[in-house]
Amino acid sequence: MNSTAITLQNLTLGYEHHPAVHHLSMALPSGSLVAVVGPNGAGKSTLIKALAGQLRPIEGEVHGLVHQRVAWLPQQTSVDRSFPITVQDMVLLGLWHAVGALGQFTAAHRQACHEALGAVGLHGFERRSIDTLSGGQMQRALFARLMLQDAPVVLLDEPFAAVDQRTTDDLLALLHRWHEQGRTVVAVLHDLAQVRAHFPLTLLLAREPVAWGATADVLTEANGQRALCMQEPFDEHAPVCEGTHQRPFAQAVSA
Numbered sequence: 001m002n003s004t005a006i007t008l009q010n011l012t013l014g015y016e017h018h019p020a021v022h023h024l025s026m027a028l029p030s031g032s033l034v035a036v037v038g039p040n041g042a043g044k045s046t047l048i049k050a051l052a053g054q055l056r057p058i059e060g061e062v063h064g065l066v067h068q069r070v071a072w073l074p075q076q077t078s079v080d081r082s083f084p085i086t087v088q089d090m091v092l093l094g095l096w097h098a099v100g101a102l103g104q105f106t107a108a109h110r111q112a113c114h115e116a117l118g119a120v121g122l123h124g125f126e127r128r129s130i131d132t133l134s135g136g137q138m139q140r141a142l143f144a145r146l147m148l149q150d151a152p153v154v155l156l157d158e159p160f161a162a163v164d165q166r167t168t169d170d171l172l173a174l175l176h177r178w179h180e181q182g183r184t185v186v187a188v189l190h191d192l193a194q195v196r197a198h199f200p201l202t203l204l205l206a207r208e209p210v211a212w213g214a215t216a217d218v219l220t221e222a223n224g225q226r227a228l229c230m231q232e233p234f235d236e237h238a239p240v241c242e243g244t245h246q247r248p249f250a251q252a253v254s255a
């Protein structure tokens with residue numbers, strides 16, 4: 001796969017005009033498996049939210065996502081577990097695109113849900129309330145929902161945080177299957193050994209793009225140092241960013 005799935009053009013993102021990500025230009029090839037790494041507060045979740053259509057850019061544009069369905073897994077801390085819903089009902093929400101607001105779930109939909117739960121090792125959990133799940137079980141259930149979403153673009157924000165090794169290995173296997181199916185997968189991660197082992201492409205972000213390309217070329221000692229130097233504390237009194245310079249990541253790289 002070499003066509004471009006998503007192009008970011010001089011993208012600046014932030015909150016109430018205060019930028020959290022500055023001047024990001026890059027092209028993600030269709031079907032690529034991409035890690036987004038960087039220090040705390042580097043803007044990784046902000047970027048994922050923008051790709052998921054949850055945050056309007058302050059400046060610049062995202063191309064390539066308008067006609068593509070996007071499945072988004074937010075950070076686990078932002079998922080409300082107190083909502084009174086069963087595992088089956090939560091996973092079935094992944095079929096929203098197929099059922100619509102007035103549609104009803106059919107036996108075939110419930111069977112698809114059953115199979116997705118089986119694929120993530122949660123057979124028999126259908127009727128459990130989500131607030132009774134462990135953190136790892138909840139993450140497995142959320143991956144089952146992603147399976148039903150069946151989207152060509154999958155965005156994952158720290159999908160393996162607070163998840164044990166066995167669950168991580170199972171979910172990584174799913175992620176590789178999505179990659180083999182030609183989906184574009186973008187994941188925010190902190191475990192650099194995991195990134196080196198599983199992700200061919202990496203974006204290193206420190207509020208500005210530090211490096212983008214083949215993971216081995218990006219995750220160097222020098223780039224890590226640059227990221228630490230570029231990372232400044234978020235200043236909510238900073239002026240609106242007026243810069244127009246572009247970082248040199250506009251070229252596509254092969255998946």
Ligand SMILES: Nc1ncnc2c1ncn2[C@@H]1O[C@H](COP(=O)(O)OP(=O)(O)OP(=O)(O)O)[C@@H](O)[C@H]1O
Pocket residue numbers: 015020038039040041042043044045046047233234
């Ligand atoms: N809703 C918000 N309102 C105001 N500022 C925000 C909001 N969300 C994030 N920020 C700020 O934007 C900056 C980038 O945050 P973001 O969550 O994108 O970082 P991150 O790289 O994902 O960090 P971490 O690794 O700690 O999860 C931070 O300084 C953060 O405080």
